[in-house]
Amino acid sequence: MKEIEIKLPKMGESIAEGTIISWSVAVGDEVEQDQTILEIATDKVDSEVPATADGTITELLVQSDEVVKVGQVIAKMTVGATQSPKKAVPAKTAKKEAPKKTAPKAAKKQTASSGLSSSSSYQVNSNQNTFFSPLVVSIAKQHHISFEELARIPATGNDGRLRKSDIFNYIEEGRPAQFAQPVPEASGFQVPDLKLDKGKGKIVEMDRMRQMIADHMVYSKHTSPHVTAYVEADLTDMVNWRNSNKKAFQEKYGERLTFTPLFVEAVAKAVKDFPMINVSVDGKQIIVKEDINIGMATALPSGNLIVPVVKNADQKELETIAAEVNALAEKARNNKLKHDETSGSTFTISNVGTFGSLMGTPIINQPEVGILATGIIKKRAEVMEYEEGDKIEIRHMMYLSLSFDHRVVDGFLGGSFLKRVADYFEDFKADRKI
Template structure:
């Protein structure tokens, strides 16, 4: 038998580190190739790490809640050729190892402060070995030059005192009062602060937020705090598009093996509009605007838990309708089965939220940071509309839908936002009904 190392896997091009949630295989326990050894979380999605070969796990190099860079060894194991018989380690041995690990951890804590390496090859000393810092908190701290010693002084409102994004953002907004040894720092009297109101929240059943819901809450608060939101509305006549889809959806599935929902048609129309208005496909980096090279359309999707996630159709402008439909169906199926991977939810440059799925007429979506805008599509509903014909005005039953665009007014003005939204509506209204499937 030979000894090898298990490395923190790469879970997407933009993912540089992961947080170990829990180990599923104990030290000394045997496993087969493909068995799930541990669960790892990133700031986008949770992942299961399979065994690259059959063997016996020798040692966990990191405890749960540890943030580890991609490519770093997280465990050692002995490689075993062929099929092995799995044996659960004896309780006494597990207890002994646990005690030894605890003793080593205590000794390490008193003799040397642990160091966490960041994406920028710098190191911060953690004053308390039990302190847990998520990748998102670390990223914000780096942007604002907040050290780990200073982070340890910030009160956390998360589970077990965990520091959340809203805690850190409020701390920074308050002027970082614990930045120096002096307990009091002079705050800006003109700065806005959230009033500390003693509100009666009422009584009832307490439901604790799960990890993903907390991340969503932090992301939404951060987006509203960062981007001045403006929302524009148009309505589109989708009568011709609806008729074409109804007439061709059965044949489309028989020919291509894919369901033809409205989502691929919306993605296609949006991708064409983004190509015409590239300054919508941007993000802000300080005083710079990054115009993205790719048009990757995210689609807000509900998970079985009720939480939302945004799988991404990559290079949507370069795909035909069949390819878009195939990708939309694949991502939707993975979301329903809770099997989306890191690459499936990264890299979006513009997001669509189909609030019409839930029967909503329209919505005012919150921007998916760091994007510049987000589109909400309402329910398609039959309405009596006045139609201008050469022979005179008539009242007809038409398939109408409201579209709403929330955009970041720092970088998108009303003219650009309104023109882009109108182009999407035009793409949907002027759909080619002679189009072949």
């Protein structure tokens, strides 16, 4: 009989950590290999962690709500002994027997932060040094602290740098500068301390996913200066082709043909034409992605949104894209998506037309630098130009809107890319073979 360590397994591309939801076992429980022992959440989806062997749980090293890294030891168990059938203790019971959570000890307080006050009227001068180390940024993201709030924290490092101990001291004191107003210049504008009447009514608590979505949206707006461009596209040939071929397509490939695969195919082509739209920002560096992975914002039954990803969309035929889109949408509806299926996107499409919206101004899915919104397809009378003269015809029209990160995508690149997407939509071959 020997004792082994249970480590948090790798849960997908770009997933480095997760938050413990609950244990399904307690110390002393006998478990079988592949039996679920733990539920864990990431910023993508919830997952179950299985036992790696038959044995007996001897120690639980983490507890609910703790954030753990991939590869971190989360429990210990003995293996090699004869196991007798024993039902695992429900998560609630296990929770009581789990060891108490030990919070990371904050560094010794610095004199510079000892004068902080928890008053909502607290005012502070912004730090002159706006460079933050990756470690500080990582801690800030974990605690949902914006860059604006980071700039209000008193810094004790060299050249006004914000240190890890500064941010831990600040968090320990209750984040007194969270809603603080910066001290205005002599003629500067001071943000008014508005006492808004939020009214009365039924209180509905946000679920965990809605909280994460809210945090991500606020973080994205704080991180990227958003600019939105618009174009209009004539989808008549695409609409007519789909209507004429959707039945034959399903009979041949066994897949429904919606507009989403057609959109993904065209967007992947445009991204390939403009590789600088397929990037991420890392400090003062731009990472140009090798793969073109198209995310598609999808509504869940709960009303929340998730972004499953079609990997290497530029290298796949339409029937393959359609199969993946249908499978991902089905998994989303049934909460069956895996980490790998919701991570690694390099550009995202949000089909707001599904909800009847004419157009939208989507928020960028970090760490991407652009997101495309496709509006509703509507029949309209349009003036068409021909050699023999102008004619008024009924056409299938749609508005496209692109929100892009103006730090690295200027108006020329954003506008050119958006126009290229519209061109691919409009130039759809009406005689295309399935």
